[in-house]
Amino acid sequence: MPTVVRIDLGPCINCSLCRRVCPTEAINYFSTGHRTHVVDPALCIGCDICVQVCPADCIDPDPDYQIDPDQLERAKVKARAFAKRQHTATVARKQHARAAVEAVAAAGSGARA
Numbered sequence: 001m002p003t004v005v006r007i008d009l010g011p012c013i014n015c016s017l018c019r020r021v022c023p024t025e026a027i028n029y030f031s032t033g034h035r036t037h038v039v040d041p042a043l044c045i046g047c048d049i050c051v052q053v054c055p056a057d058c059i060d061p062d063p064d065y066q067i068d069p070d071q072l073e074r075a076k077v078k079a080r081a082f083a084k085r086q087h088t089a090t091v092a093r094k095q096h097a098r099a100a101v102e103a104v105a106a107a108g109s110g111a112r113a
């Protein structure tokens, strides 16, 4: 069973890397008052991605939090949707880049003719 993570706010430098990579959008940022990044345990699937990118090494498993199996399933659905959106965006970027390269190549061959 994966373990929900929590952020130790002391060493956190609010770089937002964890928030940007989280596939379930479980990390919230509050910019008012004390700036903080907080994990929503209801959305966390314990994938560890945020732990691996954190430059301050301040994200750790929260052994006290027990994940409800239904909650975990809902979070996984959200993570799969995130991965699909990322894949679609990557394919679109590659197609756009290929079309741009072909347009430049065609313009170049036309200029030489």
Ligand code: SF4
Pocket: 004, 005, 021, 022, 023, 024, 025, 026, 027, 039, 043, 044, 045, 046, 047, 048, 049, 050, 051
């Ligand atoms: S462990 Fe995964 S799901 Fe949980 S907050 Fe980190 S990146 Fe998000």
Ligand code: SF4
Pocket: 007, 011, 012, 013, 014, 015, 016, 017, 018, 019, 037, 053, 054, 055, 056, 057, 058, 059
């Ligand atoms: S990646 Fe680490 S240091 Fe950066 S905001 Fe997240 S918890 Fe804080």
